[in-house]
Amino acid sequence: xxxxxxxxxxxxxxxxxxxxxxxxxxxxxxxxxxxxxxxxxxxxxxxxxxxxxxxxxxxxxxxxxxxxxxxxxxxxxxxxxxxxxxxxxxxxxxxxxxxxxxxxxxxxxxxxxxxxxxxxxxxxxxxxxxxxxxxxxxxxxxxxxxxxxxxxxxxxxxxxxxxxxxxxxxxxxxxxxxxxxxxxxxxxxxxxxxxxxxxxxxxxxxxxxxxxxxxxxxxxxxxxxxxxxxxxxxxxxxxxxxxxxxxxxxxxxxxxxxxxxxxxxxxxxxxxxxxxxxxxxxxxxxxxxxxxxxxxxxxxxxxxxxxxxxxxxxxxxxxxxxxxxxxxxxxxxxxxxxxxxxx
Numbered sequence: 001x002x003x004x005x006x007x008x009x010x011x012x013x014x015x016x017x018x019x020x021x022x023x024x025x026x027x028x029x030x031x032x033x034x035x036x037x038x039x040x041x042x043x044x045x046x047x048x049x050x051x052x053x054x055x056x057x058x059x060x061x062x063x064x065x066x067x068x069x070x071x072x073x074x075x076x077x078x079x080x081x082x083x084x085x086x087x088x089x090x091x092x093x094x095x096x097x098x099x100x101x102x103x104x105x106x107x108x109x110x111x112x113x114x115x116x117x118x119x120x121x122x123x124x125x126x127x128x129x130x131x132x133x134x135x136x137x138x139x140x141x142x143x144x145x146x147x148x149x150x151x152x153x154x155x156x157x158x159x160x161x162x163x164x165x166x167x168x169x170x171x172x173x174x175x176x177x178x179x180x181x182x183x184x185x186x187x188x189x190x191x192x193x194x195x196x197x198x199x200x201x202x203x204x205x206x207x208x209x210x211x212x213x214x215x216x217x218x219x220x221x222x223x224x225x226x227x228x229x230x231x232x233x234x235x236x237x238x239x240x241x242x243x244x245x246x247x248x249x250x251x252x253x254x255x256x257x258x259x260x261x262x263x264x265x266x267x268x269x270x271x272x273x274x275x276x277x278x279x280x281x282x283x284x285x286x287x288x289x290x291x292x293x294x295x296x297x298x299x300x301x302x303x304x305x306x307x308x309x310x311x312x313x314x315x316x317x318x319x320x321x322x323x324x325x326x327x328x329x330x331x332x333x334x335x336x337x338x339x340x341x342x343x
Contacts (some may be wrong), residue, residue: 071093072090128273146259150220151301158214165291192236
């Protein structure tokens with residue numbers, strides 16, 4: 001994938017890739033200034049992307065093996081097509097499952113399903129951090145404003161495990177006082193939690209309106225920067241349903257996002273990214289395997305360091321007409337061949 005600078009929306013019926021969508025939304029080269037900073041795609045078993053735990057992280061994974069390492073596709077794109085000096089623009093290089101207990105089983109795509117990793121809720125976790133092997137000098141030079149980002153997670157929660165908190169995705173920067181966490185609470189309701197214990201407001205939580213039903217979902221969370229003095233807001237969405245606050249799996253909050261900046265430069269044991277888990281307390285980069293583990297299937301994770309929605313209708317975002325939200329929904333619908341119909 002070559003670098004894209006201000007790519008225009010293709011009028012053909014094909015869906016755009018996330019690399020193309022980021023170029024359309026923000027004028028920047030995705031090799032030297034990527035907006036999509038992390039992309040873990042468990043559907044893609046192309047060469048040098050996913051490695052089995054059984055082989056000691058050396059062989060390309062096969063169906064039914066445990067996933068030991070998955071590269072960040074943003075890092076891989078820069079490595080293969082860009083300059084070595086830009087590798088730290090990606091937000092961490094990979095995630096790991098470093099033991100037979102921790103590494104989840106990978107299920108290859110079939111004629112009827114996409115590829116995914118299955119987390120057992122009792123020991124499986126994937127993680128990366130600012131001190132994990134081969135990361136030296138800087139975990140990432142990219143920063144994320146806590147009121148200006150987008151997270152996309154495609155997952156299916158196993159409804160056999162209920163009544164306990166389950167972490168879907170967590171992100172810790174170097175500060176030790178900030179955190180973004182996407183998790184299911186004890187009522188099986190998905191929450192987006194924004195924590196900045198160094199700020200005026202320590203914790204903001206936004207929740208879906210309904211408890212999860214154990215069905216396949218693609219979730220996306222946009223935090224909007226303030227435009228023309230408008231109040232900062234964050235929006236949680238699912239399956240293409242957008243800005244219907246009273247409908248299932250939709251929520252708009254005008255108080256949910258913090259305004260501080262998450263930084264990841266240097267090497268720090270505070271920095272951590274986890275899929276299906278959260279960070280263990282204390283020194284060192286390691287997931288908490290005793291509580292909060294996710295049970296279910298995860299297909300894909302994307303992190304954009306800028307909002308990709310164009311702002312809510314109450315805002316005056318000058319780039320709102322670029323309709324990247326529509327293109328992301330189209331990408332997900334075509335890729336997973338799933339459109340929710342509540343009628």
